[in-house]
């Protein structure tokens with residue numbers, strides 16, 4: 001299986017490391033032999049070799065120099081789109097930045113890959129939140145796979161759980177903690193620290209960005225809620241169609257008052273069915289301490305899935321990380337490999 005890695009940042013490198021680490025298992029257990037034939041990254045540069053790149057050398061080059069320039073024989077001098085058009089690969093792994101207002105450059109990469117007859121695996125929330133149905137239609141017309149496990153809860157396999165394991169169930173509601181940064185901030189505020197102090201600490205630890213809006217205003221959770229609405233409930237909505245409130249208005253006093261009533265603030269993303277309508281929202285809510293979501297602290301994520309067959313099932317796990325999100329793409333690649341067999 002020849003693959004292209006577009007975007008060689010945290011997740012792209014995490015996937016490359018796992019492909020090396022699991023090379024023997026992939027072949028022995030699943031009969032899959034993965035060859036990365038191309039990599040394109042904005043500043044690190046691009047590589048292409050039809051016989052497969054040496055991932056050990058690629059990872060060492062990025063670690064030592066921050067670029068791919070050391071692999072002189074494999075340099076590809078054009079951009080990602082040119083690589084996707086030129087390379088005769090089987091799968092495009094898209095891991096460039098998420099932009100939930102334009103979904104670019106990822107959507108163009110994905111469209112071009114489908115036009116070239118490639119399956120697509122992505123952890124990028126933008127194309128799923130904005131253009132899911134259009135992209136799925138393109139994939140179906142060409143009989144190609146379009147998999148995106150990493151877009152919600154990174155490698156914690158919630159989309160696979162719903163699609164594969166809960167198959168045959170009617171999903172009525174999905175709700176939970178979809179942003180680790182805000183959950184970390186709310187967890188620490190329970191110790192009596194102010195929002196400003198905890199945000200600064202989260203920024204120092206690398207949990208929050210210098211401009212933390214996407215997390216603290218709820219936009220990241222909103223993108224994931226929209227992905228769930230569109231992919232699980234077949235809605236056709238865009239992120240800002242749904243009400244969204246972040247955590248910036250919550251004070252230490254609000255948190256103490258909730259605690260006195262046996263409750264805890266969580267930023268809750270929720271998607272549910274009301275008759276034929278699909279509703280969704282992101283807002284801070286006071287959860288009873290007896291609910292499984294109340295015990296999810298720090299940077300973890302969790303979702304409670306309510307179905308007609310099982311009632312509530314709660315899945316808790318990492319919602320971000322190099323290895324964790326790289327793993328989400330590995331899951332998708334293995335599924336493609338198995339189905340090709």
Ligand SMILES: NC(=O)c1ccc[n+]([C@@H]2O[C@H](COP(=O)([O-])OP(=O)(O)OC[C@H]3O[C@@H](n4cnc5c(N)ncnc54)[C@H](OP(=O)(O)O)[C@@H]3O)[C@@H](O)[C@H]2O)c1
Pocket residue numbers: 006007008009010011012040041042043044080095096097098105123124125150151154319320321322325
């Ligand atoms: N990190 C996580 O834990 C996590 C979890 C779930 C989902 N995701 C999603 O996964 C994707 C990747 O995340 P990440 O953490 O790996 O981000 P990242 O470290 O910022 O990496 C993104 C990479 O994409 C490259 N890039 C941007 N535009 C490009 C273009 N037009 N052509 C080629 N390369 C381009 C960037 O290049 P330069 O930096 O060289 O400019 C960068 O190396 C994002 O969409 C993110 O939302 C991440």
